[in-house]
Amino acid sequence: MAELTPDKHEGESLKKISGMYEEWFLDYASYVILERAIPSVHDGFKPVQRRIMHSMREMEDGRYNKVANIVGNTMKYHPHGDMAITDAMVQLGQKGLLIDTQGNWGNVFTGDGAAAARYIEARLTKFALEVIFNPKTTNWQLSYDGRNREPVDLPVKFPLLLAQGVEGIAVGLSTKILPHNFNELIDASIHHLRGKKFILYPDFQTGGMIDVSDYNDGERGGRIRIRAKITQLDKNTLQITEIPYGTNTGTLIESVIKANEKGKIKIKHIEDNTARDVDILVHLAPGTSPDKTIDALYAFTNCEVSVSPNACVIVNNKPEFLSVSEILKINTDNTVNLLKRELEIELGELEDQWHYSSLERIFIENRIYRNIEEETTWEGVISAIDEGLKPFIGHLKREVTQEDIVRLTEIKIKRISKFDLDKAQQYIDSLEGKIAQVQHHLNHLVEYAIAYYQKLKEKYGKEKERLTEIRLFEDIDAAKVAAANVKFYANFEEGFIGTSLKKDEYLFECSDIDDIIAFRRDGTMIVTKVDDKTFIGKNIIHVAVWKKKDKRTTYNLIYRYGKTGPVYQKRFNVTSVIRDKEYSVCKDKEHSEILYFSANPNGEAEVVQVLLKVNSRLKKLRIDINFAELDVKGRSAKGNLVTKYPVKKVELKEEGVSTLAPRKIWFDDAVRRLNAEGRGELLGAFKGSDKILTISTKGVAQLHTFELSNRFDEEYSVLEKWEPSKPITCVYYHSERERYYVKRFTLEDTLNPQEFYDLADENSFIEMISVDYIPVIEIIFKKIKGHQRDSETVNLEEFISVKGISALGNQLTSYAVKEIKVLPPIPYEEPKEEEMPKKETRLFFGSETSQGLLFVDEEE
Template sequence: MSEQQHEESIKKISGMYEDWFLDYASYVILERAIPSIFDGLKPVQRRIMHSMRELEDGRYNKVANIVGNTMKYHPHGDMAITDAMVQIGQKELLIDTQGNWGNILTGDGAAAARYIEARLTPFALEVVFNPKTTEWLPSYDGRNKEPDNLPVKFPLLLTQGVEGIAVGLSTKILPHNFNEVIDASINYLRGKKFVLYPDFLTGGYIDVSDYNDGQRGGKVRVRAKIQQEDKLTLKITEIPFGTTTGSLIDSILKANDKGKIKIKKIEDNTSEFVEILVHLSPGISPDKMIDALYAFTDCEISISPNACVINVNRPEFLNVSEILRRNTENTVELLKRELEIELNELQEQWHFSSLERIFIENRIYHDIEEEETWEGVIQAIDKGLKPFTGHLLREVTEEDIVRLTEIRIKRISKFDLDKAQQFLESLEEKIEKVKFHLANLIDYAVDYFKNLKTKYGKGRERKTEIRVFDNIDATKVAVANVRFYVDKSEGFIGTSLRKDEFLFECSDIDDIIVFRNDGVMMVSKVDAKTFVGKGIIHIAVWQKNDKRTIYNLIYRDGKNGPSYMKRFAVTGITRDKEYDLTNGTKGSELLYFSANPNGEAEVVQILLKPNQRLKKLKLDINFSELAVKGRASKGNLVTKYPVKKVELKEEGVSTLAPRKIWFDDTVKRLNADGRGELLGAFKGTDKILTINDKGDAKLTSFDLSNRYDDELLTIEKWRPEKPISCIYYDAEKERYFVKRFLLEDTLNPQTFYFSEHPNSFVEMVTTQKIPVVDLIFSKVKGVEREMETVNLEEFITVKGIKAQGNQLTTYKIKQINLHPAPEEPEEEELPKIEPDELDGATGEQASLFDFPRKQAENGEENQEEKE
C-alpha cells in the first residue's frame, strides 16, 4: 500500500465521536426515554405489555417470569425492566398487582420480582391489544416479532403521565383524571370545547393558573393538604405529587434545623393513608405555621411540565389538548379499522356459508364422482356452482372450491337447510350493524368512550383539588431564628455582635431599617455584621409595602437653619442605599423622631433657645394636623428660630382610617386588596366572627395570615351587640328549636349547639338584627297546612349560649326559608389619612404658628423598588 493510500484510509477520531454520539443520542431518544404519541408508551413499557399479553391465561404470573420473557424483546438488564413494570403497576390502570408492589406515598420499594405477581387488568385487555390492527417489527435479535405501536384505543399517555430524560431533551407529562380524559375526548368528538388539568393519586391541592396546557414554560403549584387538629398540632393528610412522606418529613426537619420554622416534634402515622402529625411549640400560631410549611418545605412544590413525544421517529413538543386530539383521532381510526376487519370477516363468512349451502343443497358433490384427476374435480365443482353464484359478494376462487372439498361427509349428511338460512340471516344482520357503525363512526366512538367510563370509571374520581393559591410572603411567616445586635459607638449591626447591645429576635431573611441622627435612612439584609454609620437612633425589621407604619420627625436644616417637620411611610427602597430625609444641607440634624406601627400622631413640645424677639419659648405641635407625604418631601416649617429641645407631651393615636378587609372564598383567606366579599372596615380591636356547621362560633383577629376551613356557614365582622339566631333540629325529640344568644369577647371557640344524636343538625344560623323565617309544613293525611311567618326577635328573647331555646312548632316542617336582610346603614368612618398613595406626594400645609417663616419648597418622592 502506498503512503498516499495509507493516509486516505485514516479517519479522524473527532469524526467518529460525532457519529457515535449522534447514534447514541438518537437511540436514547427513540428507544428508551421518550414515549410514542400513538400508544403513550416507552419501548420498555410496550415490550412489558406485549410480553404480559403473550403469557396471559387469566392467572397471576410471577413478575420474574414476565421480566424474563420481556428480555426476548428488550436488550437491557432485568432490573431496568422490573423497575419499569413496578412503575406501571403503581399507576393502577394496566396491571393487576398482587404482593408488595411498594408504596407511592411512603416511597417504599417493591419486593423482589420473584415474590410479586401480576396480570393484565380487564381494561388493558379491552383497550390495549388487537393483533389484527398491530404492525409488527422483528425484535432486536430477529428471533421474534414485537409491536411497532400497540393499538391503544384510549388517551393512555395523558392518563398515566410520563417522565424521561434523553440526550439533549426530556419529557414530563403529568397524569390526568381517567374520567375527565374520557369526557374531554367525547367533547372533542362532538365539536365542543374541553380543558384538562392534572390529577394525582397522592391527592393534595393544585394551582393550575400557569399550567399553559402542559406546554414548555408552564408550571403548576402543588400543595399538601394540612389540617389543624388543635392549637398545638397540624395533620398532613395528602402530599404533593413527586414527594413521599419520607422526603416531606426530611424537608420539614431541615427547615426546622435552619430555623425557618419552629416545631416541637413530627410524627409519621402513615399506613394506607397519609397521616403526618406536626407538633408545634407553645406560642406558635397554627395558621402562620401552615403558611411557613408551604413557604419553606416541600409541602408546596412547583412542577414544570414538558410535553415531548415521538411522532414517526421524530421528537415533537405538543400541548395536552393536542395530545388528546391526536389520541382521540387515533382511537377513532383504530375503531374504524376494527370495524372494517370485522366487516370483511363477516362478509367472507357469509360468502363461504352461502357457497356451502349451494354446494350441499344442489348436490354438486355428486359431480365429482366420475372424475379421476384433481384438476377434473376442481373444474366439475366450478361448473356445477356457476348457475347459482350470481348473488355472491365476489367471484368464486380455487381456494373456495378447495375448502368445499374438505367438508366432511358427516356434515353433508346432517345439513339442515333452515338452520343454514337462519345463520345466513344472522350474519346479514351483523353486517348491516357494522356498516351502520362505519357510517356513523363518531357516534360509535362516543358510545365506546361512554362504555369505558361506565365499566372502569367508578372509583377513579378526581383526587387532587383545584384551587387558586395565595402568595405567601416568606418574611412574614419565617420564625425569628437569630438574635440581632447593634454597636452604636462604631456604627455596626448584625447577628454576630454578641458582646454588644441586643435589640430583638428576627429571621435571617428579614430586612432591617436604620435611621441616623444626621437624617439618613437605609435598609439592609440581616447579616453577621454590617456597617451602617454612627449616630444610630432607630433600628427595626422592615416590611416591603408597609403603608401602616408612619415615621414622624423634626429636623434642623443645616447647622443654624430653620426646623421642619414631616410624616411619611417607607414602602419601597433599594437595599444598602442611603436616603437623606432632610433637605440635604450639610450639618442637618434630627431633633425628634418616632416610628408608629399604626400611624399614631403624638403631640410634642418644642423648647426654643432664649431670644429677645421671642415672647413665647414653648410651642406645642400636634402631628395629627400634618399630612402624610413622601419621604423625599422637604416638610413643613416649624420655626426659623434655634430649637433647644423637643419633648413628647402626649402619646399619639392612630390617624389611619379603619382597614377594609375582604374574604376570598377561593383561597379561604382574608386580604386587603379587594378580592372577594367585603367584611367591613376594621380597627385594632375589631374581630372576625366565623360559624361552622358543627355548632361552633369563633372570634379571630383580622390578621391576613389567618386561614379558614371549608365548613363555614358564616364569616363576617363581629359586632358584640348583635345577637346570633340559630334554628336546629333535635332528632331525639323530633322537633325544631330556636335560640338567640350573644358571644363573649374571647378567642376560644364557643359551642352553641350540643347533640350526640347522629341525625340532629343545625338548620340555619344568622346574625340578622331582626330575623324573619317562613315555615313550610309537610302534608299530613293529604292536608297541607298554610305557611307560617315567624319573627325570631319577637319569638324568643336573647338567652345564654348554652340554653336549649324554645320549640319552634309542633307541626312537621318541610322547609325553612330565611327572609333577606334589610339593608343596614354602613358604618361611619372618620376622614382620617390612609397612606395608600403616599409615595410621590408633594406640597405642604400652611404653617401652624403665627410668626415669620420661610415658605417650604415642594419635595418629590422618588420611590424605587427593592432589589
Template structure:
C-alpha cells in the first residue's frame, strides 16, 4: 500500500477529490498596497512643500474660491470643500476647526472651541470664517500654482499651494498611516523667521518647539525632532498662598479637564494629598489646588509632576511626503527645504513680474510710436486685413530700434484695437511717464533677482514686522530636575511589624505600628542576629525573627548613620562600629557582623543626622574581672564601611549595654549648591555654592516684590524667577534696601534684620506701585546716585552714599529715611566698603571622616577604644 497517497484511496468504490491550495494574491495584494499608499499620501502625512495634508489644502483652496472679504458660514465652506475632498463633512469640519484653533491662517468668528479646556466648537452652521491677511499673503498665487483635476474631474485643485513660509513647523502635524506615523511639533512664528533668515545668510540655527498651551519644556533630548527624540513638558505650577497651589499653564496635549481628572485619581490612590480643587479657567488657565494643613507645597508640586499629567513626555517623529514618498527628516532639514522652496517661489514670482513689466513696457512703447507717428492713418486706404497688418508693420519699422524684442502679429492686432477716443486724448508726456515708471519697476525687479537672498531676507523681515505682534514664545525652555517618585509620594499607608515572628507589612494591623509610608517605599530591617535586608513595602513579608529596627529606606542616604555593638560568635569578643547604608540589592540578606554562628547585636541605634551617643557597658562577673562597668563614646569611632569588623570593646562577656547620654552630629556640615538652570538646591556640586549648612542653618530669600524670608535648606524646595537674593542666612547681618514709596512718591533707605524667621515679611510699602530698587546683604554697602538734570541748571555730580552711615538698623516694618529730595535718573549699587566681622571662637566637635580599614582590626585592651592604625587608608565620606 502506498501510504504517501492513502488520502486519495477509493472510498465505497469512489476516488476522493484532491485538496487544492489556492493562494490569495493578485488583486488583494495590490489593493492593500494601494490602500496603504492612499492613506500615507492622501490622508495622514503632510507634504514638505506647503506643510498641508490634502484635506487642509483643499479647505484653504475652497476658502480662497469663496473669498470676498466677508465671513462665510463654516458649513458653506465645508460643503464647498466636498467638491475637492472625497470624504464626509464631519472630517472636513473637524480639520477646519483644528486649523482655526491654531490662530494663523483662519480669521474665526463664533465659538471655535477651547484648546485649554477641551470644549468642542459649535456646529458648522453657527460659526464663520474667512482667510487671515497672513494666509492671503503667503499661501496663494495662481501663477505659481500647479493644478490637477479633482477626484471627479469636474474641478481643478492645486497639487501644492505656493506657501512662502515654513508653515509645517509653525502649525505642527500629527497623523497615523499604515505602517508609519508622523508627529511634528509646533514651533514659534518669530523663531522660524529668524532661523530662515540665518539659513539664507549661511548661518547655523537651532529650533525648539513652542506650544499654544504654553507651559514649560525640557528640550535636552529633542534630537532635532527626529526618531528617538523626546520632549518633557510640564504645567506651570506656583504657590498661590501658604496652602494653595495655582496651575496657570498646562502641558501640550492635555486639557484642564484631563489634568484635573489625573490629579483627582492620584489623590484617590494616595499619591498626593489635596483638600479640594477648583477650575476657574476662562480665557486663561487657572486651576487652584487647596492643600490640607501641614502638607508641603513644594513636595506636592513635585508629586504632581511625578504622578499626574502635569508632566508628560512627547516623542516627535518628522515624517513628510517628498516626491510622493514618505521621508523622515529633522526640523532643521525641514526648515532648510521650506526656506529654499520659498526662495525659489520668490524668484519665480519676480521672473513672472519681470516678464509682465517688460510686456507692458513693450506695448506702451509700441502704442506711443503708433499714435505719436500717426501710423494709424496708414490703414485708412487698406481694403484687406492683411493690408492693414502690413501697413502698420511697415510704419513701425523705422521707430523700433530700441525695443527689446521683435514685433509679432499679436502686437499689431492689439494696436488695431485701440479706440479712436483714446487716440484723440493721447498725452505724450503721460505716456512717457508711464514708460519711465515701468522702466523703474523693471530695474527694481532685476535688482531683486540679482540680489535674491537679500530680497528674501527683507521678505521674511516684513512678515515678522507685519504679523509678529502677539506671537512671542509661550513655552518656557528650561532644564527639568529628575523627580524620584519615592521621595515625593505621600505616605498613604501604615507599616506594622511583628518582631518575634519576623513579619513586616501594611496588613498587620493587630501588631506594632512602625511609621507612615507610601506604597512605593523600600523598608530597611535589622535583626538581632546581625542580618540586614531592604525590601519593598507589601501587605506581609517575612524578613527574619527578632527584628530590632524597621524604617523607610532612603537610597543614597549618607547622613543616616547606624551605631552598633555586636558579639562575634557565641563566645567571641564584642566589637563596635559605625556605618551608613547607601546602596544595596533589594531582598538580599546582608551581615553587619562577621557572619559567625550565634553572633548577636548587643546595642543598636539609627541616627538620621550622624549623632554619636555615649553608652555604658556592663560586664558579667566571671573570674577575676575588676572593672565591670565602663563607658564608650561613639564619637570616638570613625564612620566606616558596612563590612568592616569594627574595633574591640571587650573580650569578656557583656551583661548589657545602656544609653547614658544622647549624642550630637559628628558629620561635616552639608555643602549645598543652587542650580539656576533647574531652580533647585543640590549636594552634587551643580551651580553656585551657597555654603556649608548645619542642622539649624537657614537660607535667606529676598524676592523682587520686596518680601524677605528664611527657610530650611530642603532639597525638595522649588524656587521661582522672582528671587533676587538667595544665600546662607547670617542672623546678625543687616539687610539694606532702597525702595520707591508710591504713596509719598520718594525713594527711601532702610536697614533691618529678619525678626521672624518662619514668616514672610514685606519690607517695602504695600501700595501696588511701590517697588524695590535695590537690595544688599553686605555689611557696608554703597550706592551711587545719578541725578536728573534740572531745566536751566548745570548737571549735578553723582553722589556716593554709604548706607551703613546713612541709617541705623531699624525694625523690618520701619519706613526708613528719605534717600534724597532731588530727582534721580538712576541708582547703582557699588562695591561695598571692606569689612571684617568679629569672629567669636566656638568650641566645635571633631568632625569624623569615613575610613576604610582591614577587617582584622587588632584587639584592644579591656575597656579601651582607639582609632585604626596609621597604615590604613582613609577616604572622606561626607563632602557635602
C-alpha cells in the first residue's frame, strides 16, 4: 500500500496503514475477552458482574434498593451503558444465590422478562455478605475514569463460578460453564483438601434429568443430554413438570407443536398451566400410545437437548481452557489463601491491641505519667516517657515506637483515674487467648478451611438439594417406556412419603386421589392423602394404599407396652379413620414399640418365633405364635399377653397361607417392562414376597417387586427372578493394589439399592458379574521378559466361599493379567427333596444348662 502524501503541518508524522488493522483488532479482541465476556477463575465474575456486586456492597444498609439506583451507581465503574448492567443483574438475581430480590424478576421456566429496573428492588443475601467481600484482602485498581477504586478480583471464598455457571461470547472464543449443586461443590472442596478424589456433575434450576456419560469433566469436547421430566397422568394425558436447561416453556411448547404439524407425534392439544412450577399437559389423540408419545417427545422436540460445555476462564490475565475439577481445585486453594490472609491480618491486629494494652497498663500502673510533670518541651515529654517505660518492657513482642508514646500522651485523666488493673489484665489475657487461637488456625490451616466449608454447608445448604436427576438414558429406538400411574416413594430415615421423592425408596403405584396408611415403630398410625411430599414422622415401618371399609387387609402385630412393660399380640383391621389424625395401636402408652408387624391383603396368618433375652429363671427362651389362633379385633384393642419378660427379637417361622396362586411373569426387552401375556423372556412364577433382581454394571444390585407397572429404564447386566440363597459372583480390578479380586455374596431382602463395589478410583473397574451357581473363568497372563505363563481355569465356587457384601474378597492372582475370559458355568442341579440329608430335620431345646439347640438325626 502506498504511503500517504506528507503534509507540511508541524507536529504531524507519517505512518503506514499496513499492520495498523491487525494491532487494533488484537487490542479489541483482548479487551472483549478480558473486560467483558470471560469470567475470572478466582471470583467467578465477569467485570460487569463484579462491578454490580461491588456497587451493591457500597450501597448496602440492610434495606432493598431500587435496581435503577444500583444500575446508576454501577455506571461509575462500568462504561458500557445501563442496559448491559440491568441484564447482567437480572441474570444474577434469577439464580437466587447472591441477590435477594423483590418484585417481578422474570421467570426462568417461562422465559418471561423482568419488570423495568425502576419497579424492582434488590439487596445482597447473607451468603453474599459473608463469602464475597472483605476490603482488607481485596486488591484494588482505579475505575475507568480514575475517580473511584474498584476490585481487581473480589475475595470470594467459595467455588462461585461452578455454583452459578456462566455463558459468554468473545472475539475468537466463547465460554459455557454449567451450574453445579451448592452442597456437592462444598463436599468436593473438602475432598480436595483431604487429598481425596471427587466427581462433579451439573445441577440445574429447571430440574430435569441428565445423562453425564460424555460430560468429560466439563472440558471442551464433552457433552451432556438433558431431558424434561414427563409423567403420565392418565391414558390420555402426559404432564411435563421439569424442563431441560437452556429451554423455557414457550420454546418447548413451540417445538411440540411443530413436531405435531410434521407428523412426528400425534397429540390432541397442549395446555400450559405453568405458574411457580412447570406444569404442561399434553393431551393425546384417541388411540395414541402414551409410551410411544413419550419416546417421540424426547426424539423430536426440545424435551431432550444436548449441551456442550466449554470451560474458558481468565487465569493470570489470559484465557485458559480448564476442566471443572481444575477450576474447583483453583477456587479451593484460593479460598485457603484468602482464609490465611484474613487470619494473618487478624493476628496482626490482635498483636497490636495486645502491645498497646500492655503499654497502657505499664504506663498507668507504674505512674510513668508523673515523669512528664516537670517537662516543658514536647521532646522532653517523649523522652521522659520513653525512659520511664524501659525497665518494664522486656516482655513486649516488639520495640516501642514514638507513635506508641504519642498514643499514651493522649490518654485522658478521667481514664487514668478510673483505670482497673484487674480488668486491664483480664483484657490482655483474653487477647492472648485469641492470639493463640488464631495462631492455632494458621498452624492447622487445612483443618480450618474444612471447618469453614462445613459451616457454610450447615448454614446455607439445607434447602439446596440436587434438583436434576442423574441417570443413564436408554436408546429411544430400542426402549419404549411409559409411566402407567403415579409412583409412590418413601424416605424411611427422614420420615417423608410422596410422589416426588424419586431418589428414595420406591414402594408402589397408586392413584393421586388415593389415601395412604402408614405405621411407625412407636405404634402410631396415620392416614393421609397422596401428595408430592408429606412428613409423617421418622421410624416408618409400613406404608401402603388404604381403602375405606377394608375388612380384608389384616394387620398382625406384636408390641411392647411402654418402655419396660409386657409384650402383647393382636390382629386388627382399619376400616374408618379421620384423615391426618394420628392413632395409636399400642393403647396410647408412651415409649411403646412395635416388635413385629405384617400387613396381609387377604387375611394371611403367619407363624412367628419370639426369642427372649437370656434369663436364669427361664427354661424356655423361644415362644411360637400362630396368628391364626387370634381373633381379629378393633384397632384400639390391647391384645393377648405374649410374655412379661424382655424380648430379644421376633423371627418369621412360617409364611401365612395365601389364597393367591403363583403368577407367571415375562420381561419384554423391547419396551423394558413386565407383562403376564407371554411377551419376551419368562422370568418365572411369582407369588407372595418373590422379587426381581437387577444388577447394574456400576456394582449396584437391587430387588424389585413383580408388579407389572414397574419400569426398568436402565440397562442391567442381570435381570432375573431373585433366589435368596443363590450367590452373586463379582471379579473386579483394584487399581491401588494393582490386583484382581473375587467376591461372592448374597443380598438382603430389601428394595433399597445394595452396593457391592464402591471404589472411587476411576482406574478400578468391574471385570465380570455372574449369578451362576458355579461360574468358571480362564485367566490369560501377560508375557513378561519373553516368558509366557500358561493360562489358568478357575472354578470360582471352589475359589472363594460366600462372604458379606462389603467384603474385599480374595486376590485372584499375583501375576500380571492380560485377559479374563468367562467360560460356560458348570451345570448345577438342586438336590431333590428325597435326596436331602436327614440330619437336622427336627429342633429340640437342650437342657436348662445347655443354653443352646440340639440337632437330632431323624433316624436316631
